Amino acid sequence: MxxxxxxxxxxxxxxxxxxxxxxxxxxxxxxxxxxxxxxxxxxxxxxxxxxxxxxxxxxxxxxxxxxxxxxxxxxxxxxxxxxxxxxxxxxxxxIPNMSVAENIILSRPRLPLIIHWRKEMAELKRRMQGMPFQIPLDAPITSLSAGEKQKVEIIKQLLLxxxxxxxxxxxxxxxxxxxxxxxxxxxxxxxxxxxxxxxxxxxxxxxxxxxxxxxxxxxxxxxxxxxxxxxxxxxxxxxxxGHEIINTPLQRIPTTNPRPLLKIADLKVTDDAGVTALTGLSLSVNSGEIVGIAGVSGNGQRELMQVMAGQRAAHSGSITVNAEAYTASRAQMRRHKFHCLPEEPLRNACVASMSVADNLAFRRFDRPPFAVHNGLLNRKAITQRAKELIHRFAIKTPGPSTPVGNLSGGNVQRTVLARELADEVDVLLVANPCFGLDFGAVADIHQQIMAARNRGTAVLLISEDLDEILELSDRLLVISNGKLVHETTPEHAELTTIGKFMAGH
Amino acid sequence: MHNFMESIAIPTAALVFSLLIFSGFVAFSGNNVLEVLAAIYQGAFGSWFSWQNTLVRAAPLMLTALCTALPARSGLIIIGGEGAMVVGGLCATLTGISLNGLPPFFVISSMACSGVLSGGAWIAAVGALKHYRNVNETISSLLLNYIAIAILNFLILGLLRDPATLNKPSSFPIGDANMLGTIGTTSIHAGLIFGLVVCGLLWFVIRRTTFGFSIDMIGGNIRAAQISGLAVGKLIIITCFLGGAAAGLAGMIEIAAVHGRANTSLNAGYGYAGILVAFIARYNPLAIIPVAILLGGIRASSGLLQRSFDLPDATTLVLQGIIFIVILASGAVYGRLNWFKPKGDSP
CATH class of the missing domain: 3.40.50.300 (P-loop containing nucleotide triphosphate hydrolases)
Structure with missing residues (x-):
């Protein structure tokens, strides 16, 4: 310009x-x-x-x-x-169950009472020629990837x-x-x-x-x-x-005596529509290791995360933690120190209407000192612990009794981080930790994940951000169509090769 | 604090608004609005006699309200209080009839147990259908109401029918010895104590126990509960059981304290009115107590309206229906009233 x-x-x-x-x-x-x-x-x-x-x-x-x-x-x-x-x-x-064309036409601010679909479609086809992106007009929205949906949104606006x-x-x-x-x-x-x-x-x-x-x-x-x-x-x-950012580089300490902590064997999972999302996925993660799973959104990452976190039942296959079968029950999570940082923390890991203190207590509210006499809550202990964590993890909140839904995205993420990482963690599951966060928060979360790894935690990192995976992982796996199709290490990674496998070629 | 203010102010405003609409209805019927409203107050809370009437009706409402309120805390909208109450009352009657002659305390305790267990199992089935088969809990609980009423009619017209009951087909009586007494010299039966105690107890369970905490987690965000490893299905079914058990107890009380035998008085609408009580009380077991008394009062005043103004019996049902719709509509206002909020939308 x-x-x-x-x-x-x-x-x-x-x-x-x-x-x-x-x-x-x-x-x-x-x-x-x-x-x-x-x-x-x-x-x-x-x-x-x-x-x-x-x-x-x-x-x-x-x-x-x-x-x-x-x-x-x-x-x-x-x-x-x-x-x-x-x-x-x-x-x-x-509107997910309507086609691209229907979505585009219905978005007009002034719609006639009766829509002449044939005329509209012809007009739409003609005008699509001049558009920067081409999307099949009769495809239902549900069949589109996130990128394609974004393109439809933009086309929708341009056509107006x-x-x-x-x-x-x-x-x-x-x-x-x-x-x-x-x-x-x-x-x-x-x-x-x-x-x-x-x-x-x-x-x-x-x-x-x-x-x-x-x-x-x-x-x-x-x-x-x-x-x-x-x-x-x-x-x-x-x-x-408002001030200079000092970006401390991540410190990766060599791991001594790695032992396999998390093993997934031949895992098969179906998605909400009953379509196979994972087709026999196997992997293992050692202590003190970050294994990153890269891939384009919608290739089974979400289902993998959900099965591991107990939000979805597996169709077949096995998950073992510490050589014991794992079914995501509360007792097992506690015994194996299995913790989770899911994507979209407010949606997946918090109850928006409950207080910050309550949300911080989700892992331990039923154990002493937070529960006494077999099942009575000790609110004082819960608040006390919340105050400590709020201080330690620098969560910006008016107080422990504020509903967590009132906090900003970064502070919700920090609340979940505090809950999941405050205690000793053996196995940590992380999915897209930095969705929608500013870079100060991103750097902070990366430091926390690396610190956990350095303490000997086995970390499985599922992310759609390739840079993040390359920065954090010890080992990198590529998922495509519900299968792991490629394994490499960040040092030996070639972006073109990874890109090819991500695209499923 | 502002949440608390909101949960008092909004239902109060909704009640006042409902009374305004109801006033229009009364004026339309050609009556003096103020006189009718005064009569409702008189019939509900105007004298010790009306208070007793009100409290007798409030007792089952407290219990059936819990049948909606408890599952609602875990995120399920269940409207099967009517069916659970019928089933509870029916099973209690069966128990009473078959144990008649044994020591009354034993019989009454057994009746209570069978009412609680059968009502609980009835709604637990709804929870199980929801969890294992993903059947919509609102619809299945509504359909179970019809099934329960059909079973009741089937039994009181057939197997259990006492030939001595001609006008209103009823079952054999459970026996006078096995009836729940009244409190002191009043006409208020012991069911009120059950209602108050159960509401208080469940409030404690919700607010002070890890079980209640888990339920609020599930109701607040089921994914967060799953990620914390809670046994979501089991907890939902237990919650449904507790809600159904309360309604089943209401059925047992209606049999053992009022009717003495099972008949269609069991499905007089307490189950449906209980849904309204639960909604107004925002699923808080303690708040259910005053709301149940209020609604019980409205029901109690219907006789007086009929006698003094020649208004049909259903008049109070009209008022109840108006309140129901206004309360449902007022749900959209929560969280939007700026003067209750310290800050606006997060930017």
């Missing part, structure tokens, strides 16, 4: 408070026409709130939104749609003649290759088709590679805006967190 184009969307001096909490304090964001603008900030910095003010979900307390030089009253999302501002949400808003496209953390569900493809196409489109794009993100790589300008928020305040070619990741990092 050498020529300076005019602003197409301006949010000026926006302030928004929710009760006591000041979510946005005098924030300004200016988006140029035909450019990609990144909105950068940690979790809770106010990025989503700002965008929701633009989209009309919230009304700002102070400040105004200008669209194409004119002040526009956007009082509801429908207004934004009609103006040509479209948003792709972090979580998909597609969107002039300003807002993407909320668009790559959090994509593989690195998919992310590069999607963002690359978006970048090209912004230049060629005069599309203005606002990307909410906390990944520097995406900002540096795909954005023209960047605005940084911190704790609801405007920190600054810049052209991307004038900043560097360290500068952005400092703007984002």
């Amino acid at each position: 050498n020529t300076v184009s005019p602003y197409v969307l301006e949010a000026i001096n926006i302030s928004k408070r929710f009760g006591e909490l000041i979510a946005l304090d005098n924030v300004t964001l200016k988006l140029r026409a035909a450019s990609v603008h990144a909105l950068l900030g940690e979790n809770g910095a106010g990025k989503s709130t700002l965008v929701k003010c633009i989209m009309g979900y919230y009304q700002p307390d102070v400040g105004e939104v200008l669209f194409g030089d004119r002040q526009q009253a956007i009082t509801q999302p429908h207004d934004a749609l009609l103006l040509g501002i479209g948003m792709v949400y972090q979580h998909f808003t597609l 003649n969107t002039k300003v496209l807002i993407l909320d953390e668009p790559t959090s569900v994509l593989t690195p290759t998919e992310a590069d493809e999607v963002l690359g196409k978006i970048q090209t489109m912004s230049r060629e088709q005069h599309l203005s794009v606002l990307i909410i993100t906390h990944k520097f790589r995406e900002v540096m590679n795909f954005a023209d300008e960047v605005t940084v928020l911190r704790k609801g305040r405007y920190v600054g805006s810049a052209r991307v070619d004038q900043v560097s990741p360290p500068i952005l990092a400092a703007m984002m967190v």
